[in-house]
Amino acid sequence: MLNRSAKEKMQSDQTKKRKGPADPDRFNRQIEFILEADKLKRTLRKTILMDRSRRENSAEHSWHIALTVLVFSEYAEDKDIDLCRVMKMLLIHDLVEIDAGDTYCYDDEGRKDQGLREAKAAERIFNLLPADQTRAFRELWDEFEARVTPESRFANALDRIQPFLYNYYTDGQIWQENNIKSRQVKSRMKPVKDGSTILWNYVSSLIEDSVQKGFLAK
Amino acid sequence: MLNRSAKEKMQSDQTKKRKGPADPDRFNRQIEFILEADKLKRTLRKTILMDRSRRENSAEHSWHIALTVLVFSEYAEDKDIDLCRVMKMLLIHDLVEIDAGDTYCYDDEGRKDQGLREAKAAERIFNLLPADQTRAFRELWDEFEARVTPESRFANALDRIQPFLYNYYTDGQIWQENNIKSRQVKSRMKPVKDGSTILWNYVSSLIEDSVQKGFLAK
Numbered sequence: 001m002l003n004r005s006a007k008e009k010m011q012s013d014q015t016k017k018r019k020g021p022a023d024p025d026r027f028n029r030q031i032e033f034i035l036e037a038d039k040l041k042r043t044l045r046k047t048i049l050m051d052r053s054r055r056e057n058s059a060e061h062s063w064h065i066a067l068t069v070l071v072f073s074e075y076a077e078d079k080d081i082d083l084c085r086v087m088k089m090l091l092i093h094d095l096v097e098i099d100a101g102d103t104y105c106y107d108d109e110g111r112k113d114q115g116l117r118e119a120k121a122a123e124r125i126f127n128l129l130p131a132d133q134t135r136a137f138r139e140l141w142d143e144f145e146a147r148v149t150p151e152s153r154f155a156n157a158l159d160r161i162q163p164f165l166y167n168y169y170t171d172g173q174i175w176q177e178n179n180i181k182s183r184q185v186k187s188r189m190k191p192v193k194d195g196s197t198i199l200w201n202y203v204s205s206l207i208e209d210s211v212q213k214g215f216l217a218k
Numbered sequence: 219m220l221n222r223s224a225k226e227k228m229q230s231d232q233t234k235k236r237k238g239p240a241d242p243d244r245f246n247r248q249i250e251f252i253l254e255a256d257k258l259k260r261t262l263r264k265t266i267l268m269d270r271s272r273r274e275n276s277a278e279h280s281w282h283i284a285l286t287v288l289v290f291s292e293y294a295e296d297k298d299i300d301l302c303r304v305m306k307m308l309l310i311h312d313l314v315e316i317d318a319g320d321t322y323c324y325d326d327e328g329r330k331d332q333g334l335r336e337a338k339a340a341e342r343i344f345n346l347l348p349a350d351q352t353r354a355f356r357e358l359w360d361e362f363e364a365r366v367t368p369e370s371r372f373a374n375a376l377d378r379i380q381p382f383l384y385n386y387y388t389d390g391q392i393w394q395e396n397n398i399k400s401r402q403v404k405s406r407m408k409p410v411k412d413g414s415t416i417l418w419n420y421v422s423s424l425i426e427d428s429v430q431k432g433f434l435a436k
Contacts, residue, residue: 063281
């Protein structure tokens with residue numbers, strides 16, 4: 001039987017032999033990125049929660065729309081899309097807001113340099129990762145932004161429909177506070193059409209209903 | 219050329235012919251579920267954000283760990299796992315907390331009836347969905363909870379490692395406030411071992427370091 005000090009020595013040797021990540025620098029970069037991502041929880045959007053208690057942040061918004069993929073997948077325009085890639089895009093699409101902040105979709109002034117601010121942010125934030133992951137994340141973000149592939153079109157549709165639903169179900173509070181007109185909402189919602197005809201038709205009917213109910217100015 | 223009223227009539231006819239969801243009851247259930255999910259943003263965890271400004275909520279935590287799948291996938295114990303299913307599990311794993319609340323992992327009293335409270339919550343919340351989706355979500359949640367499949371083991375590893383990292387990088391503030399001992403953290407972290415030897419070894423070394431630095435009581 002081993003005595004106490006021998007046991008301790010063995011444990012210490014085991015500790016030294018612990019298999020760590022093959023590339024510690026790579027691992028450290030990954031940890032740094034994960035900790036950096038935490039900051040997205042402090043990026044506030046215009047949208048308010050359903051109980052109107054506070055503004056939504058971009059991290060929880062990203063969760064909500066990634067979850068919506070699982071619920072609404074049957075309404076995607078293209079039935080053969082890779083839903084996993086849609087989820088990935090939605091999980092990372094707002095990370096640039098850590099630096100660039102959330103730009104309100106009806107803030108014409110803020111939107112002028114939005115592209116530039118977000119591209120700069122993508123450069124910094126995705127480069128925290130090891131090079132192969134920087135490329136992979138950047139490709140997903142570029143794909144989302146370009147709205148060309150069926151996956152990115154569906155992802156964009158969900159990204160737009162979620163705040164729209166919130167506006168509708170909170171009686172258009174934020175629309176009214178910002179004096180938003182129905183033609184602005186229609187224009188903002190157009191990408192929904194490319195991602196899902198069914199969801200677009202639903203949005204169109206709710207826009208009409210919002211005008212009728214006075215949630216949204218004509 | 220059509221006159222104004224004819225145009226209006228055509229538009230009105232087009233509105234009537236809009237293709238809506240094939241099954242409106244199904245669609246309404248899906249919308250209700252999506253709106254209900256919003257409540258998870260109001261479930262507060264013990265964990266604090268990295269800047270210590272406030273407690274984290276379960277929705278943003280779910281986003282963070284689903285994102286971590288994309289970063290840490292190479293450390294999964296089983297190399298052939300379905301990462302898409304890991305993400306799905308993580309996106310839905312905390313929905314039960316809408317009813318059951320977050321139970322602090324070191325709250326032995328609260329954990330006594332946690333299983334019961336969460337099973338009841340799963341019953342209500344997943345049943346908001348159409349039957350086929352109720353089954354699919356419930357299966358994912360059961361799989362996550364059982365920690366038997368390689369996918370669920372990796373998912374659980376990430377679910378445990380994220381708050382652990384936060385504790386470590388905020389100098390153990392929440393551990394100290396709750397008088398947590400290193401053996402409790404070790405025990406809580408054990409499922410990390412099943413999901414990823416490399417991440418487990420990393421966690422083990424940070425536990426030792428936390429004790430040395432005084433973040434965590436021996």
